[in-house]
Amino acid sequence: xxxxxxxxxxxxxxxxxxxxxxxxxxxxxxxxxxxxxxxxxxxxxxxxxxxxxxxxxxxxxxxxxxxxxxxxxxxxxxxxxxxxxxxxxxxxxxxxxxxxxxxxxxxxxxxxxxxxxxxxxxxxxxxxxxxxxxxxxxxxxxxxxxxxxxxxxxxxxxxxxxxxxxxxxxxxxxxxxxxxxxxxxxxxxxxxxxxxxxxxxxxxxxxxxxxxxxxxxxxxxxxxxxxxxxxxxxxxxxxxxxxxxxxxxxxxxxxxxxxxxxxxxxxxxxxxxxxxxxxxxxxxxxxxxxxxxxxxxxxxxxxxxxxxxxxxxxxxxxxxxxxxxxxxxxxxxxxxxxxxxxxxxxxxxxxxxxxxxxxxxxxxxxxxxxxxxxxxxxxxxxxxxxxxx
Numbered sequence: 001x002x003x004x005x006x007x008x009x010x011x012x013x014x015x016x017x018x019x020x021x022x023x024x025x026x027x028x029x030x031x032x033x034x035x036x037x038x039x040x041x042x043x044x045x046x047x048x049x050x051x052x053x054x055x056x057x058x059x060x061x062x063x064x065x066x067x068x069x070x071x072x073x074x075x076x077x078x079x080x081x082x083x084x085x086x087x088x089x090x091x092x093x094x095x096x097x098x099x100x101x102x103x104x105x106x107x108x109x110x111x112x113x114x115x116x117x118x119x120x121x122x123x124x125x126x127x128x129x130x131x132x133x134x135x136x137x138x139x140x141x142x143x144x145x146x147x148x149x150x151x152x153x154x155x156x157x158x159x160x161x162x163x164x165x166x167x168x169x170x171x172x173x174x175x176x177x178x179x180x181x182x183x184x185x186x187x188x189x190x191x192x193x194x195x196x197x198x199x200x201x202x203x204x205x206x207x208x209x210x211x212x213x214x215x216x217x218x219x220x221x222x223x224x225x226x227x228x229x230x231x232x233x234x235x236x237x238x239x240x241x242x243x244x245x246x247x248x249x250x251x252x253x254x255x256x257x258x259x260x261x262x263x264x265x266x267x268x269x270x271x272x273x274x275x276x277x278x279x280x281x282x283x284x285x286x287x288x289x290x291x292x293x294x295x296x297x298x299x300x301x302x303x304x305x306x307x308x309x310x311x312x313x314x315x316x317x318x319x320x321x322x323x324x325x326x327x328x329x330x331x332x333x334x335x336x337x338x339x340x341x342x343x344x345x346x347x348x349x350x351x352x353x354x355x356x357x358x359x360x361x362x363x364x365x366x367x368x369x370x371x372x373x374x375x376x377x378x379x380x381x382x383x384x385x386x387x388x389x
Contacts, residue, residue, distance in 0.1 A: 002260045002263075002267040002270070003019065003257070003258075004243060004260060005250070005256045005258045005259075006019075006288070007270055007285045007289075008274070008285075009246055009247055009250040010281060010284075011250065011255065011256065012025050013257045014026035014257065017033045018034065018043075019292055020288045020292055021036075028118075037292050037297040041087060041089050042089060042335065043089070043091045043092075043093060043302065043303050043304075044089050044092050044093065044305070044306060044331070045095055045305045045306075045315070045316045046080075046092055046093065046094055046095065047061060047095050047096055047097060047306065047308045047316070048072075048095070048102045048308070049069070049096045049098070049099060049101055050068075050096065050097045050308040051067070051096070051101045051102075052065070052097040052124075053098055053124075053126065054098070054124050054159045055159065055160030055161060056147075056158060056160060056221070057157075057158055057221060057222075057225055058149075058158065058189070058216065058221060058225055059221045060217060060219040060220040060319070061097075061219070061220045061307060061319055063097040069308040072310060074107060076326075077104070077108055078111050080326055080331060081108065083330040084115075084331060085115035086332070087331065091119070092117050092120070093145075094121050094122065096122075096123075096308070097308060098124055098127065099121055099122065099123055100121070100128070100132065101127070106139060109121075109139045110139045110140070113139065118142045121136065121143075121145070122145045122147075122185070123146055123171070124146070124159065125144075125148070125169075125171030126167035126168055127167075128170075128171030128172075128174050128175060129170075129171075130178070133177065133178035133180060134178050136175065137180050143181045143182070144181070145182075145212065146168055146172055146175075146182060146183070146184055146185065147184075147185045147186070148172075148186060148199075149186050149187055149191075150191070151165070151198050155192075158191065172184075173206070176206070176208075181210075183208065183211055183257065184212070185212045186199065186213050187214045187216055188230055188235075189225065189228040190229075190230060190234070193230060193234055197245075199211075200245045209254075209255055211259070213258075213259070213260045213261065215229075215235070215260070215263040216228070217262050219317040219318075219319060235263075239260065239269060239270075242260065245258075246258045264365075265294075265362075267285070267294060268365060270285065271286055290364050295349070296349055296350075296363075296364060300314040300315070301346065304331075304335060306326055310325050310326045311324070311325055312324045312326065312331060312334045323335070323340055323342065323343065350363065
């Protein structure tokens, strides 16, 4: 994640303690601020079910109604949470499918909390009525991320169900009325990039402070719409809009927590922009980017995933490669396996990067590897270009 509010606007935002090693930015009593990004335990995305009431065209794991999966029992799920707590995982993000369709979600959430784990729900928001919102608040959920990919019909077309937008907005409002910290998650594609201004107007109108803009990852059903990924020109324009709107909110006195996800070079783009606008802030940003390490300490280090079959992955988009199975071994044992070749590579990327990429000035602040594709970034003609090698 690239925190635009933190890096571009110098906001103190929740999560800075884990993302940048900064004290006094949201850590709770007993939580240890990491001295190095490489030493972080992973935030675990747990696809607790494959069942979903929507039919999103870009679903990264092909969830839906009637899809088969290796369901986990409540008893076993609690044992997994015990292991994650003892392993020192900072947060468990319950996802899906649609996690609110999991029959025992509101048994697992308070159990996780009792073990000291932060709990997060990643949901489409359509099932959050007033009663559900109250439960979420009462059970101490740290944050609810609600997916929204456009205004009105644009979102509904993404979601494959008419009325999904209105139901999600109702869920957002119910959460906010109950005092739940809520934010939006959006995937940028050619279908909705023209809607960015309206989306920011929506954030402002609803009083939403946090939004995560995901770059499209062609995983699961998302492979079908890979051609709708933004061009480099469109991606740069989108980032410029996000930067400008975040800055505008800051200048008007609004507190924000705006992030981009799944393209670590956004941070370097921001840094190069700040070199011209605010060199002093640019140096602070470079220091934070280097501490975080970008992709260097992301998949397989700072984030991991357990899917609805119990398979462990380096992140939620890497479903084609299994690290192990929680039905057979504890997550902690799988995650610390010294003989797992993928984890070896992800945790020592500099040892595997060859050629000119190894000499890149930004290797330690924006290194990113997805599967067998190495993404390289370099300043060219005054802007950034992305090059798959």
